[in-house]
Amino acid sequence: MDLGLWYLQTSKEPWLTEAQQVYTKKLQGFAKFELVALKSPNLARGQQAQKSEVESELILKKLSGKERLILFDEKAWKPKSSVELSQKLVSEFEGAASKFVFVIGGAFGFSDALKAKANLRISLSNLTMNHHVAQLMALEQLYRAFSIWKGLPYHNE
Structure with a gap:
């Protein structure tokens, strides 16, 4: 399985770079x-x-059309728990696709065209958060989802 997390970068933070490497x-x-x-x-x-249109167009141009597109979007489905998120992602992973691209949008979200192309849209939280924090949260929740799926001792109920 190929898995990518794409994000729009405006600046680099040393603490985030270190966390990105870990996850x-x-x-x-x-x-x-x-x-x-x-x-x-x-x-x-x-x-x-x-800005939303330009950023979304940048993402659309980078897509090959062969991947499942999953957007992290604050105005989307909100999982009630990490277990529910894991179950939803597992249902995606166990389908026919072998390539998945998760995308964190910019400060102003995604264009309607990109939202329409998405196979799934997920909200990380009801809270508004800094772009860097959203990246870290997405990375951690992806790792947690895999850990739950594979039965690793990372997630505690």
């Missing part, structure tokens, strides 16, 4: 995992709609 190594124990930073265009704060 990338952990996730590579389950699948061929790749963390992909996409350069977010510099647009003025007043250009939210345009």
Whole structure:
């Protein structure tokens, strides 16, 4: 299985880079995992709609069309627990596809065109969070989902 987590990068934080390395190594124990930073265009704060469109177009152009596209989107399905998230992801992983791309959007979300192309949209939380925190949370929850699926002693009920 090929698994990717794509995110729009505006800046780098040393603490996040270290955490990314830790979780990338952990996730590579389950699948061929790749963390992909996409350069977010510099647009003025007043250009939210345009920024969302440009970022979404960047993501659409990078897709091959052969992967299952899963968006982390604050206005999407909210799992009630990590176990529920794991079960949902396992149902995706056990399907016919062998390549999965998870995407964390920019500050202004995804375009309608990208949302329509997604196979699944997941909200990480009801809370609004910094882009870097969302990346770390997504990485940890992906690792937790695999750990639950494979019966590893990581998740506690």
